[in-house]
Amino acid sequence: MRALVSALSGALFGLGLLVSGMTDTARVQGWLDVAGHWDPTLAFVLGGAVLPMVLVWRIAARRRLALLGAPIPPMPEQVIDARLIGGSALFGAGWALAGFCPGPALATLGWSGLGGTVFVLAMIGGMLLHQALLRRRAVLAA
């Protein structure tokens, strides 16, 4: 049941990305191109997603458990450190160069061609690199 809900959510997310136009890297890069031909579409996508979610979080806050029994995820510890800021800066740089963030890169994997496939494989590589760096730090700290 949980897997079925996850699959439905993933499918709806993918369809939303497709409908919103965020699967077009040129449109995403247009949003970042504040000094050129700026395209504000992404603000409508983000607004359309964030505003209803404010209400959803209010509903979630009134219940301790989700419908299938898992706890509602607690607010993460509010650590604002170099990892958060540095990581977000690296992510923003990659996002700008390709016009892809993780969701749209995955959603278009079926037809984005060699460039899209290379991006996703390299993204997985970057995630493995992160894991290797964490391990190395743990070894050095021990």
Place this chain on the structure above:
Amino acid sequence: MLWNHIPQAWAYGLAGGLMIAAAAALLLLVNGRILGASGILGGVVDGTGAGNLGERLAFLAGLIGLPAAAVAVTGAPAVHASHDLVLMALAGGLVGLGTRMANGCTSGHGVCGMSRFSARSIVATLVYLAAGMVVFFLARHLLGVI
């Protein structure tokens, strides 16, 4: 009608955004999980999500499968993915490393975190937006590499 004056792309953006919210609401209220594309994939890649691997794979199957099936029927809209494979490898690597360091991307921090007023997510979103705009400016207008 006001609607007639809104560019079509903005209306589609809003409609797609609402669908993204519905997807995030479904995952949160039914499964008790946060919809974050980099977190869901990252947990599969580095093994930290081994405890709920099935859910993660199901989400990814839906995310990759339904758009692929939809465009097989409607025709594929342009992705405009760059053919510069070195650039795409560099960009993908930065996105993978950066989102794991920061624990989230546009969906996890931008949609789910900002909407619960998480300061971490608001800072992350402002930083990747600013970095994206600066790097785009440098790469497109100054260096001309994209």
